[in-house]
Amino acid sequence: MIAQTLEQELYNSVEKNTPEYIKNNKYIDINNKEEMVFVLKKEHLKPYDANTNPEGLNLDNWLKNYEKEAAVSTAGIRGPQNILYPYDVRFPINIMGIMLATYAKALVAKDKYKGKKLIKLAGREVRYNSDKFLDLIARVQAAQGIETLTTYERKTMPIWLASFLCFKLDLLGGEYITSSHGISVKNATKDLNSQGSQYLPEESMEFVDKIKEIFALVEKDGKYEIRIAKSDDELINESFMETINNGIDLYKEYLEKGVANKENLDLIKGIKNKIIIENVGGSAYNTLSKILTAFNITEKFDWMNIEEDPFFHGIGKYDTDPKGNKCFYDYSVDATVLGKKQDGSSYFPVIDTLNYDKKLKEYPIGTVVLITDPDHDRLTVCQIEDKKSIDFLDKTGISYSELDNDRILCIYTANQSFLLIMDFWAKQLKASGQWNNHPRFMIKTTASAKSWDEWAKYNNIKVVNVPVGFKEIANIMKKVEMQLINNPEKDVIVTDVFGYEVNLGKNPRMIFGGEESGGMIIGSEELIKSKAGRIAIAMREKSASEAIIVASALAAKLEAEGKTLSVALDEIFNSNEIIAKYDMREDIAYYNESEPDIVKLTQAKKDGEALRTKNDLFYLTMALAEFDGKITLDNVKSILKSTFPTLNFDNLIDIKFVGDGTFLKFTDKFIEIRPSGTDAKTKAYGAGSNKDDISKFAKILGNYSGDLNEEYLALISKDYYNNAKDKSMEEYLKFTNKDADTRIFEVPNYKETIGI
Numbered sequence: 239m240i241a242q243t244l245e246q247e248l249y250n251s252v253e254k255n256t257p258e259y260i261k262n263n264k265y266i267d268i269n270n271k272e273e274m275v276f277v278l279k280k281e282h283l284k285p286y287d288a289n290t291n292p293e294g295l296n297l298d299n300w301l302k303n304y305e306k307e308a309a310v311s312t313a314g315i316r317g318p319q320n321i322l323y324p325y326d327v328r329f330p331i332n333i334m335g336i337m338l339a340t341y342a343k344a345l346v347a348k349d350k351y352k353g354k355k356l357i358k359l360a361g362r363e364v365r366y367n368s369d370k371f372l373d374l375i376a377r378v379q380a381a382q383g384i385e386t387l388t389t390y391e392r393k394t395m396p397i398w399l400a401s402f403l404c405f406k407l408d409l410l411g412g413e414y415i416t417s418s419h420g421i422s423v424k425n426a427t428k429d430l431n432s433q434g435s436q437y438l439p440e441e442s443m444e445f446v447d448k449i450k451e452i453f454a455l456v457e458k459d460g461k462y463e464i465r466i467a468k469s470d471d472e473l474i475n476e477s478f479m480e481t482i483n484n485g486i487d488l489y490k491e492y493l494e495k496g497v498a499n500k501e502n503l504d505l506i507k508g509i510k511n512k513i514i515i516e517n518v519g520g521s522a523y524n525t526l527s528k529i530l531t532a533f534n535i536t537e538k539f540d541w542m543n544i545e546e547d548p549f550f551h552g553i554g555k556y557d558t559d560p561k562g563n564k565c566f567y568d569y570s571v572d573a574t575v576l577g578k579k580q581d582g583s584s585y586f587p588v589i590d591t592l593n594y595d596k597k598l599k600e601y602p603i604g605t606v607v608l609i610t611d612p613d614h615d616r617l618t619v620c621q622i623e624d625k626k627s628i629d630f631l632d633k634t635g636i637s638y639s640e641l642d643n644d645r646i647l648c649i650y651t652a653n654q655s656f657l658l659i660m661d662f663w664a665k666q667l668k669a670s671g672q673w674n675n676h677p678r679f680m681i682k683t684t685a686s687a688k689s690w691d692e693w694a695k696y697n698n699i700k701v702v703n704v705p706v707g708f709k710e711i712a713n714i715m716k717k718v719e720m721q722l723i724n725n726p727e728k729d730v731i732v733t734d735v736f737g738y739e740v741n742l743g744k745n746p747r748m749i750f751g752g753e754e755s756g757g758m759i760i761g762s763e764e765l766i767k768s769k770a771g772r773i774a775i776a777m778r779e780k781s782a783s784e785a786i787i788v789a790s791a792l793a794a795k796l797e798a799e800g801k802t803l804s805v806a807l808d809e810i811f812n813s814n815e816i817i818a819k820y821d822m823r824e825d826i827a828y829y830n831e832s833e834p835d836i837v838k839l840t841q842a843k844k845d846g847e848a849l850r851t852k853n854d855l856f857y858l859t860m861a862l863a864e865f866d867g868k869i870t871l872d873n874v875k876s877i878l879k880s881t882f883p884t885l886n887f888d889n890l891i892d893i894k895f896v897g898d899g900t901f902l903k904f905t906d907k908f909i910e911i912r913p914s915g916t917d918a919k920t921k922a923y924g925a926g927s928n929k930d931d932i933s934k935f936a937k938i939l940g941n942y943s944g945d946l947n948e949e950y951l952a953l954i955s956k957d958y959y960n961n962a963k964d965k966s967m968e969e970y971l972k973f974t975n976k977d978a979d980t981r982i983f984e985v986p987n988y989k990e991t992i993g994i
Contacts (some may be wrong), residue, residue, distance in 0.1 A: 240552060241549060241551055241552025241555065242552075244549075244552055244553075244555045244556075244557060244566065245549045245552070245814055247557065247566050248321075248422075248423075248566050248832075248834070249321075249551075251566060251834035252320060252321060252323075252834050253322060253866070254834070255834045255835040255836070256320060256322065256323050256326065259286065259292070260320075260322060260323055260325075260326050260328070262422070263275055263293075263325070264325055264854045265282075265293075265295070265325060265334065265420040266325060266334070266337065266374075266466075266630065267332050268325075268333060268370050268373070268374065270701075271468060271469035271470070272357065272468050272469075273381075273465070273466065273467055273468045274464070274465075274466040275463050275464070275465050275594065275962050276337065276463070276464045276465075276466060276987055277303065277461050277462070277463055277464075277550065278452070278455060278456055278461060278462040278463070278464060279293060279456070279460065279461050280456055280460050280461070280570070281293040281294055282294070282297050282456075283295070283296075283297045283453060283456060283457070283666060284294040284296065284298065284649075285299070285743070286390075287680050289838055292759075295327045295334060296327065296328070297327065297334065297338075297453070298453070300327055300330070300332075300334075300335060301446075301449055301450070301453065301454055303330060304330065304335065304339075304446065304449075305398060305443075305446045307330070307567070307916065308442035308443060308446050309439050309442075309443065309967075310441065314425055314635070315330075315339075315421060315427060315429075315442065315561060316330075316417050316424055316425070316426035316837065316916045316917075317329065317330025317331045317424065317425070317426065317830065318331065318344065318424050318535075319331040319332060319366065319367060319423060319424070319425050320332070320836070321366040321422075321548075324366075324367040324370060324371075324600055326836070328836045328837075329839075331424075331425045331426065333370070333371075335504045336371050336375065336427065337374055337378055337464065337466070337753050338449050338452070338464075339449070339518055340374070340378040340379060340413065340427075340429060340446060340451045341377045341378050341382070341452075341464050342445040342448035342452065343413075343445045343448075344378065344379055344382040344384055344450055345382070345443050345445075345448050345649075346409055346445050346497065347384065347411075348382060348383070348384075351410070351985050352763065354985040355385070355387065355985065355988060356383070356384045356410045356985065357384070357407075357409050357410060357988060357994070358379060358384055358385070358386055358387070358388060358409055358410050358411050358412055358413065358988075359386070359388070359400055359403055359404055359407075359409055359411075359412035359413075359430075360375050360376050360379075360387070360388050360389045360392075360412065360413045360414075360628075361388070361389070361394075361395045361396075361397070361399070361400040361412065361413075361414045361778055362370050362392070362394060362395070362414065362415040362416070362417070363394050363395075363396070363397070363415070363416045363519060363521045363612045363613045363614070364394055364520055364521040364546045364547065364548050364612055365415065365416065365417060365422070365425050365519075365548050365612065365923045366422065366423065366425065366518045366548045367422075368415045368416075368548075369392060370736040371415050371425070371427070372388065372392050372413075372415055373392065373469060374466070374478065375415075375427075376388060376392075376414045376471075376474045376851050377464055377466045377467045377468070377474070378467075379472065379539075380462070380467035380471040380472075380473035380474050381464075381465040381466055381467040381471075382465075383473070383806065384410070384473065385473045385474075385994075386473065386474050386475065386476055387403075387407075387409070387475050387479055388474065388476055388479065389476065389484050390474070390476045390477075390480050390484075391476070392476070392480065393429050393524060393525070394521035394546060395484065395485075395521075395525060396521070396522060396523055396525050396526075396613060396614035396615065396781070396782070396783065397414050397416055397418075397428065397613040397615050397779055398614065398615055398777065398779045398780065398782070398783065399484075399486075399489060399525060399777075399829075400412045400414045400430060400434075400692065400909065401414075401430055401434035401435070401777060401779035401984075402434060402485065402488070402492070402777055402779070402781075403434070403485045403488070403644040403766055403767075404430050404432065404433070404434035405432075405433055405434035405772070405778060406485075406488055406768050406769060407768070407952035407991070407992050408432070408768050408769055408770040408772065408986045408988075408991060408992075409432065410432055410983075410985065410987075411429065411430050411431045411432050412429075412430035412434070413427055413428075413429065413430070413647060413933065414427070414429075414430060414521070414613075415427060415428075416428055416612065416613040417626070418611060418613055418853075419518075419570055419571045419572045419611040419612070419616055419756075420570055420611075420830060421554070421568035421569075421830075421831050422548060422549055422550055422555075422568060423568070423571050423832065424831070429441070429442065429780075430778075430931075431983075432983040433638055433712065433716065433774075433778050433983075434777065434778040434779060435709055435712035435713070435716070435778035435779070436707070436708065436709035436712070436778075436779075437709070438709060438713065438974060445943050447779045449882055451578070452719070454610055454994060461714065466530050466655075469728055470986075473540075473934070475994070476907070478992075478994055484525070485949075486525065486528050486529060486532065487532075489529065489783075490529060490532050490533070492762075492766065492777075493529070493533075493609060493783075493784065493787060495763065495764050496760055496762055496784070497663070497760050497761060497784055497787045497788040497791070497958055498533060498787050499666075499670075501666060501669075501670065501791075502666070502787065502788065502791035503533055503534075503535060505791045505794040505795050505798075506535045506538055506787075506790050506794050507534075507535055507538065507592070507795060508798065509538055509790070509794040509797055510600070510797065511604055511605050511606070511797060512538060512539060512540045512601075512605070512795060513540070513605075513606050513607075513608060513790050514538050514539070514540050514541075514542060514598075514601070514605065514607045514608065515539055515540070515541050515542070515608050515610065515786065516542045516543065516605070516607055516608065516609040516610065517541055517542060517543045517544055517610060518543065518550055518551070518571045518609065518610065518611055518612055519543075519546065519547060519548075519571070519611070519612030519615070520543055520545050520546035520550075520551075521546055521612055521614065522610050522612075522614035522782065522783075523541060523544040523546075523838075525614070525783070526610075526614065526782075526783050526786065527541070527544075528611075528706055529783055530615075533787075536789075538790070539790075540850060542597060542723065543590075546562075546581060550612065552591060553571050553588060553591050553592060554568055554569040554570050554571050554572075554575075554588045554591055555567070555568055555569075555591060555889050556568075556569070556587065556591075559830055560577060560578060562580055564705050564806040565698045565830070565832070566832050566834070567785075567832050568831065568832045569587040569588055570588070571588060571611055571612065571616040572588060572611075572616075572755075572756075573586065573588045573589055573592075573649065573826065574586075574588075574618055574649060574651055574652070574756070574823075574991055575587060575588055576637075585639070586637075586639050586649060589639050589649060589922025590639070592609075593702050593729065594639075594641060594647055595640075595641050597804065598622060598641060599642070599936075600645070601622060602622070603622050603623060603624050603645060604621065604622060604623075604797060604802065605621065605622045606619065606620070606621050606789075606790075606793040606803070607619075607620040607622075607647070608620075608786050608789060608965065609942075610782040610786070610980075611782070614650075614781075614782045614783065615757055615779060615780045615781060615782055615784060616755065616756035616757050616780065616782060617652070617655070617756055617757075617758070617782045617785040617789065618649070618650070618652070618655075618790055619658075619803070620649050620650065620757055621646050621647070621648045621654035621802060621803050621804075622641065622645055622646070622647055622648075622792075623638070623645070623647075623648050623802055623804065624644065624645060624646075625640075625643075625644055625646055627646075627802070627804065627919060627958075628646065629644075629669045629823065630804065630808075630821075631648060631804055634807060634808050634811075634819070635654075635819055635820040635821070635929055636648050636649075636650065636654065636804050637651075637885065640894075644804070646744075647814035648802075648803065648804060650803065650807075651685075651687075651754065651823075652752070652754050652755060652756040652757075652758070653686060653687035653689065653690070653821040653925070654687075654752050654807055654821070655803075656686075656690070656715045656750070656752050656758055656804060657687065657689055657690060657693060657794060657807065657810060658792060658806055658807055658810065659750075659758070659785070659789060660680070660690070660693070660749060661693065661749040661810050662788070662791070662792040662795070662938065663749065663760060663788060664678075664697060664699075664749060667763075668751075672763060674892045675747075675763070676743075676745055676746055676763075677742060677743030677744065677746040677747075678697075678698070678699045678700070678746065678747060678748075678749045678752065679699060679700040679701070679702060679742045679746050679747075679748055679749065679797070680699055680700070680701050680702070680748065680749055681701075681702045681704060681714050681715070681748060681750075681751040682701060682702075682703060682704070682711075682748045682750075682751070682752060682753065683703070683704055683705065683706045683707070683710070683711070683752075683754065684703045684704070684706070684735060684736075684896045684897075684899070684901055685706055685752040685753070685823075685899070685910050685912060685921070686752065686753055686905070687755040687818070687821045687925050688821070688908055688925040688926065689811070689816045689818050689819060689821070689925065690925060692815070692816045692817065692818060692859075693810070693814045693816060694813065694891055696814040696815055696816075697814070699744075699749060700740050700741070700742050700751075701734075701740070702714050702732055702734045702740050702742075703735055703896070704734065704735050704897070705735055705896055705897030705898040705899070706753060706755075706899070706915075707753075707898075707915070708733075708753065708757055708778075708779060708780050708896075708897055710730045710897070711751045711752075711753070711759075712778040713774055713974060713978075713979075714732055715751070715774065715778070716979035717746075717977050717978065717979055718730050718732060718746070718871060719773060719774060719775055719979070720977075720979045720980065720981060721977075722745065722765075722773070722775075723773065723981075726745065727744065728744065729742070729743055729744055730742040730743065730744070730745075730746055731979060733973070733977065735896045735897045735973050736894055736896065736901075737894075739921070746759030747761050747762075747763060747775065748775050748776050749761055749920065750898075751776055752780070754821070754823065754923065756780075757780030758780055758781075758785050759776050759777055759779070759780055759781060760776070760784060760786075760788060761775055761776040762775060762776055766918060769986070769991040769992055770984075770986040770991050784987065800885055805889065806900070816933050817906070817927045818906075818925050818926050818927055819927065820877060820925065820926060820927070820928065821923075821924065821925040821931060821932070822923075822924050822925075822929070822932055822933050822936055823922070823923050823924075823936070824920060824921070824923075824924075824933075824936040824937050824940040824941075825917070825919060825921055826847070826919060826920040826921070826940050826941055827846075827917075827919050828842075828846025828847075828849050828918040828919065828920075828921070829842035829843055829845070829846040829918055830842065831917070838952055842918075843917070844917045844918075845918075846918025846919075847918045849918070849943075850913045850914065850918050850919060850920050850941065851913065851944075851963075852944030852945075853911070853920050853942055853943070853944040854899075854900075854911065854912075854913040854920070854938075854944075855941065855944060855962055855963070856944040856945075856950075857893075857900035857902075857911045857939075858895060858900050858962050858963075859954055859959045860874050860893060860900075860950075860954070861893045861894055861895040861900045861901075861960040862895055862897075862958075862962055862965055862966065862969070863953075863954050864893055865894070865895065868953075868954065868958065869953050870953065871891075871892070871893070873886070873953050874890070874893050875890055876949060877949055877950050877953065878890070880947055880949050881942070881947055881950075881988050882938055882939070882942075885934070885935060885937070885938060886921050888905070889904050889905040889906065890902060890904050891903050891905060893902065895966055895969060896910070897969075897970045897973055897974075898912055898913075898915060898970070899911055899912025899913070899921075902939075904926070906926050906927045906928070906931075907924060907925060907927065907928070907931065907932050907935070908920070908923075908925055908926065909922065909923070909924045909932065909935045909936055909939055910923040910924075911940060920935040920940050920941075921940070922937070922939055922940025922941075923936065924936040927935070943989055946959070948955075
């Protein structure tokens with residue numbers, strides 16, 4: 239009932255803040271299922287004016303903002319939408335933008351693969367208007383002669399399955415509609431290339447440039463026609479996915495060669511306490527439940543929230559903001575987000591809205607809860623424990639939320655739960671005698687735990703650090719694969735984002751790829767082959783299904799040993815001589831993303847982006863200047879000491895730009911300050927040997943205004959400061975392009991490979 243009231247409040251505020259001219263200007267009738275032709279006019283490019291330009295859509299401004307997002311986006315081009323009026327072009331995500339981007343991508347593809355049969359996949363999760371966007375994407379592609387595979391009746395599917403099928407079936411790529419674990423009113427198109435990997439910025443810029451060309455023609459000729467095929471066009475193929483059981487059989491086969499081996503399945507089948515799957519948004523159930531049934535382990539799990547709901551069952555939603563102001567406020571569905579109450583105490587706002595004090599009442603101590611997000615790619619691991627363990631949990635750095643007088647729910651960061659998983663998987667490989675078959679390596683983001691690096695070093699596992707974003711992990715995978723193909727007898731050597739050359743050895747295998755935000759993948763022992771014979775060492779997208787299988791096997795093993803996850807984590811710290819036991823993330827949001835008035839939202843975001851950029855430039859410029867030899871590390875320390883007199887920088891040993899943020903390396907910790915690539919936010923990450931210390935550093939550095947003191951200005955010129963962003967992009971591209979995967983996708987004969 240509370241969720242329904244909050245959703246109605248959201249609807250009311252959207253209705254109230256949508257002008258009548260927007261409600262009445264339905265330039266594309268998305269309910270018309272017949273073939274249509276949209277005429278893009280010169281008037282559409284300019285702002286709306288009731289008297290002089292009643293057809294104005296301000297598309298020039300939309301494209302300018304869209305291009306900015308495309309250049310830096312870490313996970314699709316995201317943004318808020320008008321959930322009731324999706325043709326509202328004042329919002330970044332809208333029907334017009336979806337149509338233009340899809341059409342431009344189709345033109346780019348046709349230019350590259352002239353005369354070839356092109357097949358793409360289109361998928362979605364449960365967000366507002368996702369079904370409409372998917373229908374439009376498929377119809378625009380069909381009108382350009384591109385066949386689109388979708389699930390029957392275009393129902394939901396996880397992002398990892400879309401990615402997997404793009405690679406496995408050798409498709410040109412895919413369009414997936416999601417905004418991951420973002421707030422309900424956000425949406426995005428996550429573009430997948432032929433590898434099933436998210437577009438890198440240069441790939442996104444190709445179709446952005448094509449939109450610019452179209453706008454130039456509109457300016458010249460006054461109009462431009464875009465055809466939209468009928469909704470049941472023969473090139474929109476729902477039947478093929480039915481013949482392959484929506485890809486579940488292929489994915490089951492893949493899992494059987496990895497985490498769903500006999501040993502792990504037997505462990506799960508022997509578990510006594512049921513594992514709970516918290517299905518935020520509801521869209522994971524459609525696929526994961528069938529996978530569990532296929533492995534004959536479905537009775538070992540209980541589900542929560544199996545119905546699909548774009549409001550995400552009210553999870554993360556409140557009627558006040560963090561300051562106590564009365565308004566609709568969305569904390570997203572990231573269960574690990576920490577909030578502050580009015581009295582200054584910390585709490586988990588998303589966990590609190592899951593109502594676990596009631597829902598978990600009958601479940602025993604030791605019950606494991608696995609929380610996955612709407613596109614089913616992230617995982618949060620929780621476990622019910624006795625309150626008597628609080629002192630031990632505090633010492634170990636594990637957070638918790640109260641359930642009742644006797645029990646608490648331990649909430650593990652991905653840094654903690656993934657360390658448990660990678661250690662478990664390594665032990666499984668050793669027990670089966672497979673460990674020594676290959677050299678082992680890990681790909682992780684710089685913002686992920688220092689404990690991962692320490693664990694890897696202790697276990698003789700090489701580590702490749704990359705910027706935030708799973709596409710960065712996939713980029714390294716592809717570099718490794720190219721060397722495996724071209725020089726199978728030689729050591730594989732890659733360069734990480736710190737600039738270090740990492741020798742992975744001959745014919746290596748990836749034991750783990752992941753990031754602190756909850757996404758992970760396990761590498762395959764046997765190289766994965768597509769239908770046309772391409773190879774991969776691992777899949778290109780994080781998968782909560784894969785994570786749930788291996789996490790469930792871990793939980794079953796620990797249950798049999800009479801251990802909790804917390805005890806197992808502490809044992810890993812001790813047995814692997816890990817010093818950096820603690821990690822934290824400080825999220826600084828500069829505005830209310832849930833603001834329903836787009837004029838206020840746009841201005842607030844713009845103001846917030848300026849604050850975010852100022853904070854970023856303060857650290858970024860120092861890192862680049864030190865790299866260029868314009869200042870020394872001692873100069874950096876001096877600037878930081880004078881700016882932050884309450885912090886100690888004596889043991890700072892390095893400062894580096896790491897592709898999308900600034901990494902400060904100390905002898906006992908790291909702090910990374912990173913501007914969000916998709917919003918007006920700053921993220922401050924920390925990991926080290928003292929929880930209070932890293933928390934203090936992350937809070938102070940993350941919330942800093944970015945003001946430059948006299949010492950800073952005396953050491954670094956304003957010109958250098960003003961050009962730092964451009965220079966950082968140059969350095970980022972050097973990293974991504976070094977030893978880049980130069981394999982060219984060749985469109986296969988689909989009749990021979992997949993029979994269509």
